[in-house]
Amino acid sequence: MASYDVKQASIEDEVQYPVKVTGEEPLVRDWSVHEERKAKRKLDLIIMPILTLGFFCLQLDRGNVANAITDRFMEDVGITQNQFNIGQQMLSLGIVLTEIPSNMILYRVGPGKWLTLQLFLFGIVSTFQAWQNNYASFIVTRFLLGITESGFIPGGLWTLSTWYTRRETAKRVMVFYFGNQFGQASAKLLAYGILHMRGVGGKPGWFWLFVLMGGFTILSGFIFGLFLPDSFKKPHSTFLPKVEIFTPREIHILRTRVLLDDPMKGKKKRSIGLAAFKKLFSHWRMWVHFLITLCNNGPQRAFDTYAPTIVSSFGFPALSANAFAAVGLFIQIPVSFGFSWISDHFDKRGETVMAGFSMHLLGYVFNRIFTELSGGRGAKYFGVVWTQIFGTFSHPLNITWMSLTCEDSEERALAMALIIMGANIAGIYGAQIFRSDDRPRYRRAFSVNCAILAFGLACAVFRYADDWLRRRRVAKMPLGSDTSDGEEAGKVAAPPSEELPAPVVVEHGAKPVVSAGLKGTM
Template identity: 25%
Template sequence: MSERKLITKIDLRVIPVLSVLYLLAFLDRTNVANAAIFGLQKDLGLSATQYSTALTVFFVPYIIFEIPSNLILKRLRPHVWLSICMFGFGLVTVCQGLVQGYGGLITTRFFLGLFEAGMFPGSFYLIGMWYKRSEAQKRYTFFFASTTLAGAFGGLLASAIGKMDGLRGYLGWRWVFIIEGSFTCLIGIIWFFLIPDFVEDAKWLTEPEREYVKQRLRDDQGKSAIERRITTKDILNCFKDYKVFLGGLMYFGLIVPAYGYAYFAPTIIKSYGYSNIGTQLHSVPPWAAAFGFSMLIAVFSDRLRHRFLFAIIPICIAVAGFAILMTVHDNHHTEYGALFLVTSGCYAAMPIIVCWFTMNLGGHHRRSVGTAWQVGFGNIGGIIASYSFEAADAKSFFHKGYSISLAFISLSAVSCVLYLLACMSQNRSRAKTPDVGITEYEKVELGDMNPDYRYML
């Protein structure tokens, strides 16, 4: 089999399965925004602060359990752990549609965050162990773009489900959770048999194919050391590298505007004067545009084998979108158009940043810990985003939320520049320093910190 056919075979098995998994995870995480339009807050008697707190509670276990989840994934194998988590957050979503008050909503949001903690870093970690650095961005972006498809699909689905209001005594917002959660549970059972494991355990590849894939990855990234269990020392050593903290800040800065939009887009769009159903339908096009733009950026990024410019340009586009939203208050068409810039910019830059950082980490140990750290730390921004926008802010044209988003996206831009300079500096330093007295075993243990490794810029 030729290399091209083999990569296509891997693409068809790895990327669609993980993309559907994360699409459903993001849908079940953010459908609370669609439910709010159909009366969730009024029916449960929630104040604006209580609603924001319910959004925030999700991120507490989601942040804490990112790294432990990746360690469990490596030990149990991806198809076991990810399918368990998938069924779990689907079941919790169904329960979210049955709650009777604030306490029940808080509880279900907590467990939703717990079960979803491993989805994103686990999938990114797994994808990174299948592809070379120069070919990973298109795959990462297609996977990540499932969030934009989830946003678009969620709006369409919610507009349809909303018409079930009152069916069997349940309000429309409850059906949003019940139907979407039940579908996730069903897919979770099927996905147990479809989620791919690491290359070394892939039964759907022949032995020669597995060896070929492992060799091409060794040539690109060095040996992975999958056979050794990750220790506490490995985790601590990872945090001795200051670039790890820059990776977290790059993602953290984008999470605030990204989740601010994901959770409050229906509220923002409704302020333009649309009906409930019209609001859901108008939430779809910005997400669809973000999908197309992010894939275009990814294709060029892989073709040119460069990451920095393809992260900073979308960030600038998002900044332009927020600048328009903060200054234009008398033209709803222009404001709505600015939402396209915000979604396209944020959701195109995020997968570039995560891929750039993840694929610059060498070996299973540093990649497992580093990926989970970046996503876990970054999602602290979700807590900030939960309190950034409120329905009452429509009177001030959501100035507070837009200002916060603009500040944090600027932080991401600065962090990207610093990470670029750090990678350039270490590449130059290693080129000048000869490789003296380091064994092959030590290189494997060092991962990307070994003197032969060169970072992608």
Template identity: 30%
Template sequence: MDDSHSIAKASTLKGFTNIHELGTVFRPGVDISSIDEKKLMWKVDLNVIPWLTVLYLFSFLDRGSIGNAKLYGLEEDLGITDRQYLICLSMFFFPYALFEPASNVLLRRLKPSIWLSCMMLLWGTIMTLHGVVTNYGGLLTLRLLLGLTEAGLYPGVVYYISSWYKRSETGFRVAVFFSSATIAGAFSGLLAAGIVTMDGIGGRPGWAWIFILEGLATVVLAVASFWIIQDFPDNAKFLTEDERIFVIRRLQADSKHSASGEEFKREYVWQSLKDWKTYVAMGLFMGFDGPLYAFSLFLPSIINQLGFAATRSNLLSVPVYVWGCIVTVIIGYLGDRTGRRYHINLALFTAGLAAYIILLASKTPGLSYFATYLAISAIYAIIPNSVAWVANNVEGTYKRSVTLGMAIGFGNLNGAVTANIYRAVDRPWYRLGHGIVLMYIGVGLICAIVYATLLARENHIRDQGKRDEVIEGVENENANERNGRYESVEEARLHKGDEWSGFRYTM
């Protein structure tokens, strides 16, 4: 049997001289050789990435603003204890994590422009209602609803981006998109410090206005999103027919053979559920999502307990997040350029371990503040690199959507744990919280090593021909019935996805 993987690597996208050798061809016979690939992909970038970045900025701003509001008397005004506050933080993550896999499937079956916009409209409304809540029960209910309505955005957008770009292009785009989380962290401190001056207006305290104004801004953006968010490549309105064909064929040439669309089958969901990669990825995401939420929710409090007043604590969090934004984008670029996502993960997890060892051992405010820079460099930058790594190694539109949904959902579920680890009784040094985050990072490091080791082992097995399928009419001494029998290589590719013998995993 021909080595179709080698053919795919050797084929030239410009003009697609070998595209018919690659199997799936979207609209065969259409000549697209006159299209300039760089100009087209720049057009795709401008129509896909910027608005998604804005949406995630507001998503992260909305969910994290409760940490800023806490510094301005939220607990006292609502009459809640520190433990009740921590429970409210935790409640966000249960519906947020559990609904993510289902949301990704719905995103594929519906249109991103409809699904993502409706989601944002609902969470913006709920965010606004945080500003009129008067007791513990009301805050707890709103945090549950906020988690439910925000659930599908992050995994949905990651899956959506992976449906537009080649495997060597995904990491940087996800990094640019995710960098808005660091911008939100920086902006939330500045925004909170400004909005809180509205204290007493309309009979509402300053912290309430943080929720009200941010929520109303989200609602306005949600309405605009119905017209601005683009759909998948096979039906995006901003592309001409020839451009659509070009985008889909270049994805198919990159082993994304389902790029032209895929009919939903329960079998694709089961493929994800039976795949070991799904569960190792869940552990990998646990290793950085737990620390992410601990960091984002409690950075202002950590700085505050180092001896700085509330407003100054919020302002001192700004440069930390700016630094995190810069590092995240740089790592995303390096991941795509070098393709060494595993080695980058090793370096970042190690940096994270060093940061929290410093935080555990330090009794000096200045040293602890420095460690927050090191921590954000690891925690935030590792996320888009890992997301791209997992997405690149799962083929099949529905299988990838479920795998990403489960991995991201499980990772986010750990936010319910880390939302409770920075207790008031542990201040000012928060040894318990730092120790638990250190444990999470260790788990992530172990899972990264396991993931890379098993991927390399599987590639080696395929290189030896031990996964070759029986193809009708094709002589292949390595072919084995246990790997499946198919009428053509094309049928094997589409049915097996990344389990096809010609698919090679990336490191």
């Protein structure tokens, strides 16, 4: 048996920690628990509010047109419902066409610069939507909005994955998606007030909706430029590059703890190579997650667009329908955090996605049944609220589940772009689910949504069964045995709570270095 050197780090009166080594430089956990908590708290207070604000702005600008419908937007611009649906498809098409190129730019220049620029760009486009006056201008502005928004969501997700450990990811992803959820709900509530400005300056209410929400996004771009760290490697302000956001000690702690959790995050290149694309596209499990998102987001995006109109058809006043359509979206926020906590705390990735899908599917069953009632306005409205509560959060939970199968930052960046592309491809087909010949009860639309979600649920069950079988297979193998799934099987076999102290053998020059966790087994 060869001799092994064991390297450990003593931390005052703390327990000793194992060491992992990447290349020639040892990574030593040389800080106290209190220091790490303090640094992570500061990171949370900087990164999370800013990224969440950006997602909030994106959702305001993307979704405000759905609220404008209740203020005679279609009649004023001169378009039909089916033409409106085509405009929504153009938004999603613009995102899909430029999603991966946008993410490649972000990977090269850093999230601080790129996400800040994007916020300014889609804020400007959103503002200029106020001056559209025909079908052509509607199509062009929706397409431009899609192009300028593309890459923002996967860019935000990738940024989170570089700053946090795998165990911390699900909760932060859900906080990030809080911006989306809060934006959906707030947009409808704000629209109720802003749309009453019809006649101010001789303009319709929807004119002021676009101007005010787009202007808010542009102002938020300055916050991004001042406070969002440029990148994991260069955590400086984009507008004030000489201002340090974190102290050198905090940077050391934040970087090292992430690399101890996943050394592959230190392998960053200036660009993403062709090999990374081949690796991602040949990874069949990624395509299952892609289908899950495709099935969840098509019905959800379509329903969110027409929720105020559907509520109005129950007999509620047109503008008040925006406020009523916000209720379920506000309730979904604490519910989604509850699902995220279960996913994180109990390592129930697949279970929470399947549960969310089941509840979402049940919502469309309710809508299909209740809209047939001659009266029963309360029951019809309950169906809308239920669908809104459970319609969104399966997507971010699926993203976290997917990210755990990624082996390095390149694959993770591309996977984030792929999954968000799936969400926006869903928007392309979803935009045509609710059509004028199916209103006001939308029997066909609700039936189609039920079928799509049933297929998505089947995909989630299949993926969960795959994880369960691999865990079982790995658990039966002797320590150190190879598996057909390589490193990925090991990731699935170990719950997040066991990732950090897991014994690791790594190469350091010509001499192996073994963590303290393996000392007794050699």
